[in-house]
Amino acid sequence: MENNIFELQYAMDTFYFLVCGALVMWMAAGFAMLEAGLVRAKNTTEILLKNVSLYAVASMMYLIVGYHLMYDGGLFLSGITTVAEMDDTAVAAILDASKEAGFGDMGEYAGASDFFFQVVFVATAMSIVSGAVAERMKLWAFLAFAVVMTGFIYPMEGSWTWNGDSVFGLYSLNYSDYAGSGIVHMAGAAAALAGVLLLGPRKGKYGADGSIRAIPGANLPLATLGTFILWLGWFGFNGGSTLKLGGIGVANEVANVFLNTNAAAAGGLIAALIVARLLFGKADLTMALNGALAGLVAITAEPADPSPLLATIIGAIGGAIVVFSILGLDKVKIDDPVGAISVHGVVGLWGIFAVLLSDADATFVGQLVGAATIFVWVFGVSLIVWGILKAVMGIRVTEEQEYEGVDQSECGMEAYPEFLPGGSS
Amino acid sequence: MKLITAIVKPFKLDDVREALSDIGVQGITVTEVKGFGRQKGHTELYRGAEYVVDFLPKVKIEIAVADGVVDQTIEAITKAANTGKIGDGKVFVSPMEQVIRIRTGETGEDAI
Numbered sequence: 001m002e003n004n005i006f007e008l009q010y011a012m013d014t015f016y017f018l019v020c021g022a023l024v025m026w027m028a029a030g031f032a033m034l035e036a037g038l039v040r041a042k043n044t045t046e047i048l049l050k051n052v053s054l055y056a057v058a059s060m061m062y063l064i065v066g067y068h069l070m071y072d073g074g075l076f077l078s079g080i081t082t083v084a085e086m087d088d089t090a091v092a093a094i095l096d097a098s099k100e101a102g103f104g105d106m107g108e109y110a111g112a113s114d115f116f117f118q119v120v121f122v123a124t125a126m127s128i129v130s131g132a133v134a135e136r137m138k139l140w141a142f143l144a145f146a147v148v149m150t151g152f153i154y155p156m157e158g159s160w161t162w163n164g165d166s167v168f169g170l171y172s173l174n175y176s177d178y179a180g181s182g183i184v185h186m187a188g189a190a191a192a193l194a195g196v197l198l199l200g201p202r203k204g205k206y207g208a209d210g211s212i213r214a215i216p217g218a219n220l221p222l223a224t225l226g227t228f229i230l231w232l233g234w235f236g237f238n239g240g241s242t243l244k245l246g247g248i249g250v251a252n253e254v255a256n257v258f259l260n261t262n263a264a265a266a267g268g269l270i271a272a273l274i275v276a277r278l279l280f281g282k283a284d285l286t287m288a289l290n291g292a293l294a295g296l297v298a299i300t301a302e303p304a305d306p307s308p309l310l311a312t313i314i315g316a317i318g319g320a321i322v323v324f325s326i327l328g329l330d331k332v333k334i335d336d337p338v339g340a341i342s343v344h345g346v347v348g349l350w351g352i353f354a355v356l357l358s359d360a361d362a363t364f365v366g367q368l369v370g371a372a373t374i375f376v377w378v379f380g381v382s383l384i385v386w387g388i389l390k391a392v393m394g395i396r397v398t399e400e401q402e403y404e405g406v407d408q409s410e411c412g413m414e415a416y417p418e419f420l421p422g423g424s425s
Numbered sequence: 426m427k428l429i430t431a432i433v434k435p436f437k438l439d440d441v442r443e444a445l446s447d448i449g450v451q452g453i454t455v456t457e458v459k460g461f462g463r464q465k466g467h468t469e470l471y472r473g474a475e476y477v478v479d480f481l482p483k484v485k486i487e488i489a490v491a492d493g494v495v496d497q498t499i500e501a502i503t504k505a506a507n508t509g510k511i512g513d514g515k516v517f518v519s520p521m522e523q524v525i526r527i528r529t530g531e532t533g534e535d536a537i
Binding site for chain 1: 469470471472473474475476
């Protein structure tokens, strides 16, 4: 009987991991729709292709080498138990370990489910990059960067943080980041920032006189759908990061994570909506969408401990920050079509320090050193990789290609061919 | 025979179409167009940056009519499309040399 309960706990925790992983996988669809909505119609096919390809590249690279670098899972996942290896002896060993631990903090779950949950996070980090460099970057340069980012840059900083490895044997971090405000979101934004700095703004975004020109996105319904999908997927992102469901205490923690995640997103949206209304005199949909995502990023580093009110406030501060950050980046001519650097980077940093509001174990210095380590590593290596790509193959399409749209130059295919002369009738 | 070309506000299209049906007009051609007149454009706001929309959406209606009903047609359009506000559009009347119905080969007023 006792064995049956432990088997059930193992099954439940594994199942929970897998379902949460599937929810996070769906965030790739959210990013794809959000970005497709916020670019111009002539760049739609290419941004969709980037999003779907980077997901596949991330899945491959993390399987081949990333999971090994981050969690010592073996090259080509050689460390993960196969179906044949899970024989009676192996089952008995897990049961013994479960009995010893009882219904403790650590989850007992299938190794493959751990990989599946981790791999979708890598894809999320990479998705952040595609939006920031949209409408002007070469497709193949982007995918080449995705190989390095998902196979090396992200797994390295992940091993120092979530796996607790020392940083090149120099020092160890005392850094708390529940689901990855810094490890996933700020890391993605740091890679994006390095790319944008070497890439430059879209043609026509900034006037010679220093004016900032609007380049409206083609499809706001898609951008809204994408935001809703991300909001949904985030329940898996934060909820799954509890790493376990079995047990009354843990189940309560999971429920609080869901509650706080939703509250922070709502707070972020409302704050961004109000701040944008006060600044511009109009209700700005895309700022409100960014506000919801900012709320989600802000609560990601500690979604369990805050009270619902505190979670709402953390999200709302994120939503307010994101509006000012987007305007500020435009002032210094850092062109980010979807606001990814603001949402994931600037607000990610806020999320890292918001941990201090509710987690007594986290320290300011610990969070600061962790954030600095992640940023310096990801930004520095990304800058080198983007720089090499720029020198070897070029990272930006020609001015004429940019004018015609990267759908034509990179894909040879418009997203809406029926609006074109010569399209099918 | 005359070709009447009217530029009207898009939301007035249904009213114009009904008014033309009422006076017996048998066919019109409608195109979505953009342009500017005295109404000029307007400014919109995207992520905090203002931008000017120079060309406003309008609907272009083309109607071929016999000389006898030109005034009646113009009156129907101007009445139906009038809101009294700037940007109501214009009606152009131009001579039309020939009309041919493709199916039957009829020409002139018989083909209208």
